[in-house]
Amino acid sequence: MKTLVQDHDLEKAIPFLVARAGARMGNAFSKALKPYGLSLSEWRVCASLQHTPNQTLSELSVHASADISALSRIVDRLAAADLVQREKCGSDGRAVRIALTPLGLDLTQEIIPLAQHYEAVALSDFSVAEVKTLRALLLRLYANATPLA
DSSP states (O other), X not given: OOOOOOOOOGGGOHHHHHHHHHHHHHHHHHHHHGGGTOOHHHHHHHHHHHHXXXXXXXXXXXXXXXXHHHHHHHHHHHHHTTSEEEEEOSSOTTOEXXXXXXXXXXXXXXXXXXXXXXXXXXXXXXOXXXXXXXXXXXXXXXXXXXXXX
16 A cells, blocks of 8 residues: 655745745844844844833733743843843832833934835835735734644
């Protein structure tokens, strides 16, 4: 009896395609961040805190796409560089909120145009409608993957 061999074309698999595009963009942007002394993960924390200040580690882990243990080390490095600060929450003495310092905000504001340029290059031959659709589809893909986490 013959064994049925299933074919799986990795080059067409959505998780692979998303990861490959993200890796290419992330690797390129990581190189651009080196002169600023930031890693891509550190940038994501700063950018997230610029957009939504005073987040807890739990909130930040969702927005910066990092697990809490790795995120805690990232925040430690950023705090040592005086880019972020921790503040205890008034209602819960154990909870800590993280915010950019003035130095962290200035650095983040300086890098934002560079981040926007990298995104613009990657989307350069997409129409406005295609970009809107791509964002919506990626958000939906992320939400649909929740049960897999």
